[in-house]
Amino acid sequence: MDISNLTIAEIKKIACTAGFLKEDFRHALLMDRRAGVREIYHRLQRLESIKVAEIKRLEKMYHHEKDLTAKGYQPVAGVDEAGRGPLAGPVYAAAVILPVGLKIVGLNDSKKLGAAKREVLAEQIKKSALAWAVGVSTTEEINRDNIHWASLTAMRRAVRKLKPKPAYVLVDGYRIDRLAIPQLPLVGGDGLSASIAAASILAKVSRDGIMDYYHRIYPPYGFDRHKGYATAEHLRALTAFGPCPLHRTGYRPVKDCLAGPGT
DSSP states (O other): OOOTTSOHHHHHHHHTSGGGGSHHHHHHHHHOOOHHHHHHHHHHHHHHHHHHHHHHHHHHTTHHHHHHHHTTOOSEEEEEEEOSSOSBSOEEEEEEEOOTTOOOTTOOOGGGSOHHHHHHHHHHHHHHOSEEEEEEEOHHHHHHHOHHHHHHHHHHHHHHTOSSOOSEEEEESSOOTTOOSOEEEETTGGGTOHHHHHHHHHHHHHHHHHHHHHHHHSGGGOHHHHTTOOOHHHHHHHHHHOOOTTBOTTSHHHHHHHHOTTO
């Protein structure tokens, strides 16, 4: 392929298309004596290396799903929750069944992703998943049962809403009690399993959305910004206005506020 008569701008334009995948085009870039052209070649090589590494990472994240499928368990669901730590608001959980081997570029633990990226991935997950569902435990249930049991309840609700019913469940962290389905708890599962990572993203995006809604009901607390977590802004608002019905009465800053000054 002869690119000697092309300008660097024209070559860059070609490189932004599927043409850069062609071996003859890459070879022409490498052979060109212009420094700007060789830089395009090296940039494409770096991008290709990143792409290959991402594919390998995603393949590794299906280890548990593939192992269980090989043992006859189909389909396999991943489950995770969002909202254990905040001082206010419900805890959300999601359950997701992905086609084994589906590669959603960027799929990862929701905590490692920005809000915009989570939103994009959430839409891709919903479109690509064989099934997905969300379960919720309210603030009242958290106050009554404690956050641990409320989180398990939300995860159990998410799994039970799945259609088709999963044959096996991969869950982040803790075993889900009262769930009549075989399950494997994985510590740090949202970084080890594609299905759990997908669930972590849907749970986080769903919870963030409801906290944005609650901000319109209780605007002084800034729920749209901190989602109920114990930021300096949230703690100042809690001191100034006292707890609202969304606040978790068993959490120390809320409990202290309810007890009053000097206690």
